[in-house]
Amino acid sequence: MTDAAPDDAPVVRFDGVGLRYGRSPEVLRDLTFELAPGSFHFLTGASGAGKTSLLRLIHLALKPSRGLISLFGADVASLKRRQLPMMRRRIGVVLQDKRLLEHLNAFDNVALPLRLAGRKPADYAGDVAELLTWVGLGERMDAYPQALSGGEQQRLAIARAVVNRPEILLADEPTGDVDHEMALRILRLFVELNRLGTTVLIASHDEALVAGSGRAILHLEGGRLERIAPARPL
Amino acid sequence: MSEPAARTVPPAARRRRAAPLLPPRDARDGALVFVVATLCFLACLAVVAALGADRAASGWRGELTGSATVVVRPRADETADSAAARAAETLAGVRGVVEADALEREKADALLEPWLGKDDILKDLPVPRLVSVDLDSRSPASAADMDRALKAAGIDATVDDHSLWLKDVLRAAAIARAAAIAVATLIAAAAAAVIVFATRAGLAARGDVVSVLHLAGAEDGFIADLFVVRFARMAALAGLFGAGGAAALAALARLAGGGQGLTPVLPLAWSDLMVLPACPLIAALVAALAARATALRLLGETT
Numbered sequence: 008m009t010d011a012a013p014d015d016a017p018v019v020r021f022d023g024v025g026l027r028y029g030r031s032p033e034v035l036r037d038l039t040f041e042l043a044p045g046s047f048h049f050l051t052g053a054s055g056a057g058k059t060s061l062l063r064l065i066h067l068a069l070k071p072s073r074g075l076i077s078l079f080g081a082d083v084a085s086l087k088r089r090q091l092p093m094m095r096r097r098i099g100v101v102l103q104d105k106r107l108l109e110h111l112n113a114f115d116n117v118a119l120p121l122r123l124a125g126r127k128p129a130d131y132a133g134d135v136a137e138l139l140t141w142v143g144l145g146e147r148m149d150a151y152p153q154a155l156s157g158g159e160q161q162r163l164a165i166a167r168a169v170v171n172r173p174e175i176l177l178a179d180e181p182t183g184d185v186d187h188e189m190a191l192r193i194l195r196l197f198v199e200l201n202r203l204g205t206t207v208l209i210a211s212h213d214e215a216l217v218a219g220s221g222r223a224i225l226h227l228e229g230g231r232l233e234r235i236a237p238a239r240p241l
Numbered sequence: 242m243s244e245p246a247a248r249t250v251p252p253a254a255r256r257r258r259a260a261p262l263l264p265p266r267d268a269r270d271g272a273l274v275f276v277v278a279t280l281c282f283l284a285c286l287a288v289v290a291a292l293g294a295d296r297a298a299s300g301w302r303g304e305l306t307g308s309a310t311v312v313v314r315p316r317a318d319e320t321a322d323s324a325a326a327r328a329a330e331t332l333a334g335v336r337g338v339v340e341a342d343a344l345e346r347e348k349a350d351a352l353l354e355p356w357l358g359k360d361d362i363l364k365d366l367p368v369p370r371l372v373s374v375d376l377d378s379r380s381p382a383s384a385a386d387m388d389r390a391l392k393a394a395g396i397d398a399t400v401d402d403h404s405l406w407l408k409d410v411l412r413a414a415a416i417a418r419a420a421a422i423a424v425a426t427l428i429a430a431a432a433a434a435v436i437v438f439a440t441r442a443g444l445a446a447r448g449d450v451v452s453v454l455h456l457a458g459a460e461d462g463f464i465a466d467l468f469v470v471r472f473a474r475m476a477a478l479a480g481l482f483g484a485g486g487a488a489a490l491a492a493l494a495r496l497a498g499g500g501q502g503l504t505p506v507l508p509l510a511w512s513d514l515m516v517l518p519a520c521p522l523i524a525a526l527v528a529a530l531a532a533r534a535t536a537l538r539l540l541g542e543t544t
Contacts, residue, residue, distance in 0.1 A: 096458035106453045110264040120457045128259050
């Protein structure tokens with residue numbers, strides 16, 4: 008566990024962060040921003056603007072080339088390797104490629120974070136079943152990912168990301184493979200999680216969804232970040 | 242995601258057991274079991290050979306240190322038979338000698354037959370007489386003791402306590418034993434190397450699983466242990482096959498060779514097979530150590 012941080016400390020803080028892959032030019036430049044606890048942001052930008060890279064920096068899958076990143080008040084660069092798993096358990100992640108385990112059925116995929124946190128099947132079965140029902144997969148608990156449609160896989164990935172009520176939820180195009188009705192339903196799930204205190208950051212190019220949400224927008228342009236006020240309330 | 246007041250858990254969800262986090266089977270598993278089983282089979286044979294070599298060395302040593310041969314040359318005024326009988330009587334009184342027997346003329350001639358044939362020439366030769374001496378295994382008489390006693394009795398004789406051969410025999414036995422142990426160790430190391438390569442390949446092939454586990458907050462040790470359990474089980478199974486094959490072969494050799502095993506040079510005993518059940522355990526341990534070290538090193542290289 009990291010050092011205790013004040014309750015109002017930013018969940019995420021970037022200070023002059025830059026990222027480059029190998030010797031290529033920086034894909035992210037001078038990023039300086041904070042995500043307050045309980046905030047809800049959309050991350051927008053053209054394809055290739057660096058949205059996924061930014062999310063990967065936050066969920067500790069990448070190290071910045073320069074600058075300082077703080078998570079839950081702790082300097083990420085000073086974290087020891089053995090501290091990373093506990094930090095990751097506080098972060099829920101929905102990736103574009105879903106990363107579902109093909110040899111586990113829907114129930115076991117969703118239960119994975121709870122299992123890694125040391126909970127027993129008898130203890131988490133109810134939570135997992137309820138969440139699967141909520142995302143519309145209650146009848147497909149025993150189905151394997153390859154038997155699910157793209158939209159069902161997406162909902163499964165979202166259920167896995169939120170099952171342990173993470174302190175921050177990062178979602179990379181979570182509504183990309185679902186119809187508008189399901190997109191709204193997923194958004195409502197994120198909003199409800201947010202109401203329960205989870206900080207939410209969603210990368211999306213669904214302009215209608217973003218504009219209709221009334222939430223703050225972080226826009227990436229040319230590797231730099233600009234904060235845009237919500238167009239109108241949800 | 243509000244909590245309902247009274248939640249009903251579906252029976253299907255209640256009955257669940259945690260599924261294995263690694264895919265249960267891999268196409269390479271069969272080949273790996275075969276390779277490790279073959280190595281275990283060879284290692285078991287090497288160990289059985291080492292035990293046989295040890296037993297043979299002990300036997301040779303016992304035979305050589307437990308007896309002596311005395312060559313008696315008769316004086317001009319006595320016959321060879323009486324000289325040999327006198328020498329046997331004298332030696333029987335030496336402390337550390339259990340029994341001393343003078344070899345009869347026919348037996349001495351029989352020893353020379355392979356070199357001189359059955360011609361009458363043997364009758365004309367002054368063939369020295371031999372006295373076979375059995376020594377006390379706890380405190381055997383030394384060659385010097387016997388020589389002194391024979392000289393005191395006025396007998397012209399040479400005592401051979403086989404010490405000239407003993408050194409060579411013991412050195413040969415030690416080399417055979419060391420070679421068998423070295424082969425067994427080398428094979429165990431080869432098995433460990435195979436497990437290391439297999440773990441690397443397994444981690445590379447299961448990069449997707451490892452990445453998801455990391456993402457969900459799994460610790461390196463937890464992920465490494467998944468591979469440890471998998472490879473230890475596989476190696477134990479391979480060890481079982483290898484040890485079983487070696488036991489069958491050794492039993493066959495023992496049955497075919499009768500009381501002395503396959504050959505007097507490498508005597509096998511049923512008790513030698515008792516070491517083979519350790520093979521699956523050792524194979525599992527080697528695999529577990531190799532898999533854990535490899536997995537942790539590879540995981541340490543990831544972000």
